[in-house]
Amino acid sequence: METMPLRKLPIGIQDFASLREDGFLYVDKTALVYRMVTTGKPYFMSRPRRFGKSLLLSTLKAYFLGRKDLFEGLAIEQLEKDWTVYPVLHLSLNAQFYENKRSLEQVLEGHLMDWEKEYGETPKELGLAARFMLIIRQACEKTGQKVVVLIDEYDKPLLRTLADDELHQVYREMLTGFYTVLKDADPYLRFVFITGVTKFSQLGIFSNLNQLVDLSMNPFYATICGMTRNEIEQTFRPEIEMLAATHDRTFDDTMNELTRRYDGYRFTAMQKEGIYNPFSILNVFFSTMYQDYWFATGTPTSLVEMLQKTNYDLRQLDGLEVPAAALTDYRVDFKNPVPIIYQSGYLTIKGYDPIKNNYVLGYPNAEVKYGWLNFITPYYTPLSEVTAPFYIGKFWDELRDCDVDPFMERMRAFFADFPYELNDKTERHYQVVFYIVFKLLGQYIDVEIRSARGRADAVVKTTDYIYVFEFKLDGSVDEALRQIDDKGYLIPYTVDGRKLIKVGASFDKAERNIGEWKVESDT
Known part of the structure; x- marks a missing residue:
């Protein structure tokens, strides 16, 4: 690996005089x-x-x-x-x-x-x-x-x-x-x-x-705190080139990866350009390793507790539409935790409707999205912070290899491990758990979670397969498979070239677990 002259990155430097006098880089x-x-x-x-x-x-x-x-x-x-x-x-x-x-x-x-x-x-x-x-x-x-x-x-x-x-x-x-x-x-x-x-x-x-x-x-x-892509490329080009060389990637590929992980903050209605998290960017350049630096420096325990106390539907956070007053009134309202979650940086502005004066919120980037989901998993499931990545990794392995039955068996075992105090949860709680599992799979493969009428519960895309999942809380496996066909959930993927797999599953209310499932190939 080629080396470059050592340059001083201002990680944790909050004093402007020290930064300038000691020769640290400055945007x-x-x-x-x-x-x-x-x-x-x-x-x-x-x-x-x-x-x-x-x-x-x-x-x-x-x-x-x-x-x-x-x-x-x-x-x-x-x-x-x-x-x-x-x-x-x-x-x-x-x-x-x-x-x-x-x-x-x-x-x-x-x-x-x-x-x-x-x-x-x-x-x-x-x-x-x-x-x-x-x-x-x-x-x-x-x-x-x-x-x-x-x-x-x-x-x-x-x-x-x-x-x-x-x-x-x-x-x-x-x-x-x-x-x-x-x-x-x-x-x-x-x-x-x-x-x-x-x-x-x-x-x-x-x-x-x-x-x-x-x-x-x-x-x-909007850009007075944080960094823009242009500022990063102008100020830290040698660091980007070193990062690219370390991972055997091109300059553009490296910037795209930095963008996926750490960009995406928007603080105004009309802001086109995303803001990168400066703390994570500097730490990546220092270590040449992609990690969740910002998320690791603070745990949103109180925010998750607010969600639980209000029984807030976690699935609504990504793509949530809120009135402008919800972001400008800044009330600490335990019945509505969204404003403080937004202000804390776990959600950001993704869109704006000037006619309705409404904002669309979502996770700013992969670091926040998967850091947040991994953090909340122990609050909603029997998994710990240590076991959650293992479980999700196994789920990924099984879908990559088209081992659907082991995938569903693992999902069933996952629900069976719920502690007694979680067993009186509502059906929505289990829907949220499905949501968390499939969202976390998105770290490794392309996953779509239903967000609008007329879409399957989950679509998972691997290198060789596209899976369409439909879970029935109040119906049979056959009804789930029939809905996939009747609603045309497979139609958007018929020209893709990958093998299409339909998975219908029922949820047994008495057992509070996945009941039966069937797997059908459509090609």
Whole structure:
């Protein structure tokens, strides 16, 4: 394998000054930064975790501190002429676990004390919010310049306590009082930027601080976090070439694989170009191995628990149509977990209907889709995170070799292993399990799951075979096979050239398992 000069990839680098001073590669976003700082003042932006929000705030901090040296060679160097130095109050809530009220108080207190060292002490008896207000005023008066406030991961304490109603309410009241200081402080403020994963509409900052401009779905700033294909090809061409050589693929094949796995995020209605997950892209270049890097850094346990508590039909998530208000209202509603699943990055915008003002949501890419499905499998089936890949791999082997009976026997054994507490599940639960199994098969072979009337329950395509599955919860095997014929489920595949296999199966309600099945060849 050919080697290339070592280049420094900014994996986990969230400090813009360190990134630039230490010679790490940087995808230049500073033209958008300049547009932002010169056309508005109070902003909010939500993006999934590890999408570059912290680095963006650090870039803004360096700009407002007048660090012209850090921007040499970047777009903003030619745009900015003054490089005025402003007082910057940078608050990050990203580093704590937040297990009680005191843990949040300590984080806020620590930042206040740091700022007081530079801009003057404040009376402790005033409380956190009043001291924050006084520090802003003192910083403005001491420096003669208006203040820049940058708040990173403002919602981390709230996300940590989604399942703890009491502590969640405590944090919401504390943060509402602290953040809404920014409204009264407006005469002393030059710029405000707040980032997070979600926008909790119940939190008073978004009602009281009503001048805050939400950039989350603004088309001008859709690419300010994450990477576009053009940015990747321009900045990381040697890394792409090394990745291609490692896997004996062409440059274009490698970009297509990166696209399949890590592209697909869209944050606006009219966005044509997908955004790649920057954390996964950088890690692939570093290791030259395709893995689920972003998904592995956070487990969506609370989101899955929300789905289970609401008995939400998991099958609806991919291709779900929702009104625009569902994505802009940002309510934490345990009866409707979709908005927070979208904001967390497990769903993204796939389409938009301007007439109905509705969005179509879906999984952004293969990393998220199969990472999510593999993660939720133990919550809906008797499989563990360790055994699930083994089972799915065996299913794949059997269909590849046209061993349908062993495939169905394994499926039957799979359902027989359900623990007692799962045996009172509804029929829909078992339909969801079928859905998970066939969706996970899509990691290895082409699988279609029924999403519209007039299609079979599942279509599986291997190199040599096309299988059409129909499962009857309230009917016989013969009825299932007859439906495949009567509905013309095979017609789209008759000119394909591969051997067509029909599989009809019944579901035994008494046994809560697959009953009989029949296999017929149509060629």
